[in-house]
Amino acid sequence: MTRSFGESVRRRWSRTVTKRPFLRLVQHFFERMASSGGNSDVDFGMAGALALLAVPGAFTAIYLSGKYSSLLQWLRGNPLFDPYRVCVPDEYFFIVYSMAITGLVTLVRWDRLLPGRQDFANLAPLPLKLRDIFLANATALGGIAIIFAIDVNLISSILFPLLVTLKEGTFGAFARFAPAHAIAVLGISLFTFLALLALQSLLKSLLPDSAYRRVSLVVRTILLVFFVSLLISAFVVPLSIFNFKMKPGGAGDWWPPLWFLSLFESRLAPLRARVTIAPQFAVWAVAGALAVAIFGFTLSYRRYFLRIAERREGPGNPAPRRVFRLQSSGRISRLWVRPGPESACYGFIVKTLIRNDTQLLLFGIWAGLGLLLAAEGFLPGANGTRGLPHDVVLSAPLMLAFFVLTGMRFTFDLPASVDANWLFRLAANDRPDWLPSVCRKAMLAFILTWFFVIWFPFAVLALDWTNASIAALIDVLLFVVAVDALLFGFRKIPFTCSFAADRDRLLRLVAGSMIALVFLIPALVGIEVSILTKFWRLAILVPVLLIAIAALRRKRTEPGDATVFDDKGIEPFALLHLSGD
Amino acid sequence: MLEARTLSKRYASVPAVSNVNFSIQPAHVLGYLGPNGSGKSTTVKMLAGLLEPSEGCVLFQGQDIRNDLAGYKRRLGYVPEEANLYPYLSGREYLELVGGLRGLETSWLQKRIDEFLRLFSLYPSRHVAIATYSKGMRQRILITAALLHNPDVLIFDEPLSGLDVTSALIFRHLVQELKQAGKAIFYCSHVLEVVEKVCSHVLVLRKGAVIAYGSLQDVAGMQSMQTLEQTFSRLVEENDAEDVARKLAELTLTQ
Ligand SMILES: Nc1ncnc2c1ncn2[C@@H]1O[C@H](COP(=O)(O)OP(=O)(O)OP(=O)(O)O)[C@@H](O)[C@H]1O
Ligand SMILES: [Mg+2]
Numbered sequence: 001m002t003r004s005f006g007e008s009v010r011r012r013w014s015r016t017v018t019k020r021p022f023l024r025l026v027q028h029f030f031e032r033m034a035s036s037g038g039n040s041d042v043d044f045g046m047a048g049a050l051a052l053l054a055v056p057g058a059f060t061a062i063y064l065s066g067k068y069s070s071l072l073q074w075l076r077g078n079p080l081f082d083p084y085r086v087c088v089p090d091e092y093f094f095i096v097y098s099m100a101i102t103g104l105v106t107l108v109r110w111d112r113l114l115p116g117r118q119d120f121a122n123l124a125p126l127p128l129k130l131r132d133i134f135l136a137n138a139t140a141l142g143g144i145a146i147i148f149a150i151d152v153n154l155i156s157s158i159l160f161p162l163l164v165t166l167k168e169g170t171f172g173a174f175a176r177f178a179p180a181h182a183i184a185v186l187g188i189s190l191f192t193f194l195a196l197l198a199l200q201s202l203l204k205s206l207l208p209d210s211a212y213r214r215v216s217l218v219v220r221t222i223l224l225v226f227f228v229s230l231l232i233s234a235f236v237v238p239l240s241i242f243n244f245k246m247k248p249g250g251a252g253d254w255w256p257p258l259w260f261l262s263l264f265e266s267r268l269a270p271l272r273a274r275v276t277i278a279p280q281f282a283v284w285a286v287a288g289a290l291a292v293a294i295f296g297f298t299l300s301y302r303r304y305f306l307r308i309a310e311r312r313e314g315p316g317n318p319a320p321r322r323v324f325r326l327q328s329s330g331r332i333s334r335l336w337v338r339p340g341p342e343s344a345c346y347g348f349i350v351k352t353l354i355r356n357d358t359q360l361l362l363f364g365i366w367a368g369l370g371l372l373l374a375a376e377g378f379l380p381g382a383n384g385t386r387g388l389p390h391d392v393v394l395s396a397p398l399m400l401a402f403f404v405l406t407g408m409r410f411t412f413d414l415p416a417s418v419d420a421n422w423l424f425r426l427a428a429n430d431r432p433d434w435l436p437s438v439c440r441k442a443m444l445a446f447i448l449t450w451f452f453v454i455w456f457p458f459a460v461l462a463l464d465w466t467n468a469s470i471a472a473l474i475d476v477l478l479f480v481v482a483v484d485a486l487l488f489g490f491r492k493i494p495f496t497c498s499f500a501a502d503r504d505r506l507l508r509l510v511a512g513s514m515i516a517l518v519f520l521i522p523a524l525v526g527i528e529v530s531i532l533t534k535f536w537r538l539a540i541l542v543p544v545l546l547i548a549i550a551a552l553r554r555k556r557t558e559p560g561d562a563t564v565f566d567d568k569g570i571e572p573f574a575l576l577h578l579s580g581d
Numbered sequence: 582m583l584e585a586r587t588l589s590k591r592y593a594s595v596p597a598v599s600n601v602n603f604s605i606q607p608a609h610v611l612g613y614l615g616p617n618g619s620g621k622s623t624t625v626k627m628l629a630g631l632l633e634p635s636e637g638c639v640l641f642q643g644q645d646i647r648n649d650l651a652g653y654k655r656r657l658g659y660v661p662e663e664a665n666l667y668p669y670l671s672g673r674e675y676l677e678l679v680g681g682l683r684g685l686e687t688s689w690l691q692k693r694i695d696e697f698l699r700l701f702s703l704y705p706s707r708h709v710a711i712a713t714y715s716k717g718m719r720q721r722i723l724i725t726a727a728l729l730h731n732p733d734v735l736i737f738d739e740p741l742s743g744l745d746v747t748s749a750l751i752f753r754h755l756v757q758e759l760k761q762a763g764k765a766i767f768y769c770s771h772v773l774e775v776v777e778k779v780c781s782h783v784l785v786l787r788k789g790a791v792i793a794y795g796s797l798q799d800v801a802g803m804q805s806m807q808t809l810e811q812t813f814s815r816l817v818e819e820n821d822a823e824d825v826a827r828k829l830a831e832l833t834l835t836q
Binding site for chain 1 (some may be wrong): 592612615627629631632633651654655657659661663665666667669678679681682684685732
């Protein structure tokens with residue numbers, strides 16, 4: 001019954017679509033944006049993704065139900081309990097969550113928002129007006145943005161207003177509250193999407209191709225770090241104690257979630273008095289973002305899409321000559337790595353990590369988070385004390401190094417281009433003796449540079465020569481232990497092994513980092529502080545670390561199997577719908 | 582039927598094609614030859630209406646194609662140099678997309694696609710994502726996509742690249758059949774044996790300029806040479822192949 005109904009709908013749709021290639025085109029762009037692109041191993045499908053995204057909002061609403069109902073019971077009869085006052089921080093959470101999740105998903109799909117070379121190659125030879133291609137893309141984008149905003153916020157938009165208006169218990173109260181909430185969360189979602197779209201299309205149309213790649217990658221990484229930390233802060237900042245002072249003309253005026261919070265409050269009589277930012281501001285923000293997005297979109301259509309055939313594939317101009325960098329880094333790296341395969345592989349690792357989009361993006365996000373956390377201690381007033389306490393100076397490099405190392409180790413498993421790894425298969429089928437040392441050196445290089453160039457002089461100023469040197473000694477030993485531990489059992493050449501979809505790996509990374517943040521790093525800092533107060537304790541720690549390094553290495557240099565190039569379980573090909581015929 | 586008039590293209594003021602003139606009649610196949618980087622694909626893109634000429638124009642039935650680009654593309658089949666297909670679609674889905682966007686009637690299209698896929702030995706892998714196709718399979722999908730709508734003009738840019746012996750043979754005969762059926766065909770290639778067999782006319786390009794244009798017999802017989810290959814290497818004045826090969830071998834063998 002349902003099947004035949006679905007079938008008839010599909011038939012009708014395909015008949016309509018045949019008469020209107022434009023609709024077919026919209027559908028195509030829709031599918032293209034929703035698809036994983038064919039080379040990703042993890043693909044939940046459109047429906048799965050939508051379901052997944054709807055979960056956290058629903059979860060929070062359910063979690064909050066405890067707060068509202070228990071408060072209600074406890075405060076029953078207490079005239080001071082006002083769900084409207086209590087709900088403001090929660091509303092703020094929903095707004096921030098909507099913004100963060102929209103931002104993240106948009107950034108994940110960053111490269112597929114605007115029609116690109118592949119679309120030009122496939123669609124331009126067809127008898128379609130280029131304008132139609134672009135309009136269809138815009139329609140699909142708008143459709144996806146709206147569906148997405150509704151999906152992320154749908155459940156919370158019903159549950160949360162229900163909770164808040166429980167006390168009043170009238171449908172009228174619900175009918176006033178629900179739209180206020182929905183407008184705020186949908187509004188900020190659309191605003192975020194449009195702002196990012198505007199940003200990308202402006203970048204694309206104003207920058208030449210080669211510059212666009214680099215700039216877009218940097219912008220995307222920064223934004224990803226921003227949205228990830230926003231998302232974490234939305235969950236971590238205790239909602240009930242969130243109590244911001246909104247003063248007109250303050251920094252809050254520049255913080256988009258507050259615009260939409262004002263919009264929300266202005267629509268509810270009990271809260272109207274709190275509004276300090278004009279509620280129209282949010283409306284103007286959406287309208288402004290829409291205008292810039294349309295402008296940027298049209299501009300990129302004229303300046304980028306129509307000229308794709310004129311543009312070269314890949315980076316157009318020869319890379320700017322970097323005489324200085326080449327000479328100096330060449331000489332240093334000759335001291336650091338042995339010439340021959342070791343130096344070739346070292347160059348490959350470093351270049352892949354800083355040039356290949358996937359690796360750079362993941363590594364950038366992870367290291368960026370580390371930097372954020374490491375820098376957080378230096379914020380004025382973060383510790384409630386004046387001046388810098390020792391443990392902040394001591395923990396910052398450990399924190400950052402931890403993120404850099406785990407990030408590198410994680411990206412080592414991701415292939416840069418599996419098609420190109422025959423090169424390494426031919427060169428290193430047995431277990432080459434230079435492989436452990438080259439990975440170790442690459443990881444250390446990404447730490448020791450900033451450690452000695454930035455942190456050490458700073459530590460000398462903040463502590464003194466002796467203390468800084470001792471801390472540096474301990475840190476370097478710790479770094480070596482960490483690198484050896486991370487590379488324990490690693491039998492691959494970085495970036496060359498096919499990647500089996502493995503969510504456990506990501507979970508392990510995240511869980512491990514949490515444990516490290518909460519226990520390991522404070523413990524290490526504690527040890528360092530205790531050594532700095534009594535230097536003789538160094539005599540215990542250094543041998544311990546040296547023994548650890550020796551043990552890890554001895555284990556690792558035991559005769560092992562050959563280098564690994566294939567993780568388990570890669571399907572030789574992917575079957576699509578087998579039954580459709 | 583299809584005509585290029587003083588066609589020129591400069592990329593950021595570097596000339597890639599300069600002042601090319603030719604015309605193709607129905608039932609003619611024009612072989613378009615030239616060394617790497619001589620401007621063949623650039624010409625092809627201008628002919629297919631994808632690239633704006635810097636000077637000159639392309640005429641279809643006496644009309645500048647820019648006057649009615651969509652109408653022209655409706656009667657054009659184009660096989661580009663590189664298969665940049667949507668990797669997440671299956672071969673059949675891709676062809677359905679192309680046919681759908683061309684406005685072909687659905688049930689007729691489906692039957693046709695299946696026939697094409699069978700004849701091109703792609704039927705068993707029709708539901709497999711293009712991402713996993715081999716180069717030759719992708720090329721056959723491209724060729725199918727160019728033929729689906731029974732076009733009057735066909736433009737092939739190195740259509741044999743990646744095709745195995747059988748498929749290449751099939752394609753060669755197909756071009757001859759299409760020629761007999763009155764299609765105007767532009768055939769850009771490096772494979773001179775095939776060009777010799779299927780083309781009625783030949784144009785040789787060097788550094789963007791035409792150095793020979795005429796019927797196959799005329800061009801092959803130029804410079805009192807026997808075969809097209811000999812004439813071609815004489816015309817483009819490339820370095821003596823044997824000499825270069827010897828130097829390369831020396832370089833390879835030095836320690
Ligand atoms: N988008 C572009 N921007 C700048 N120059 C280009 C661009 N595309 C091609 N060129 C240059 O124009 C010239 C002709 O290129 P074209 O691709 O037409 O050569 P071709 O004859 O098809 O070569 P091949 O036999 O290798 O396919 C080359 O020198 C090439 O470098
Ligand atoms: Mg070419």
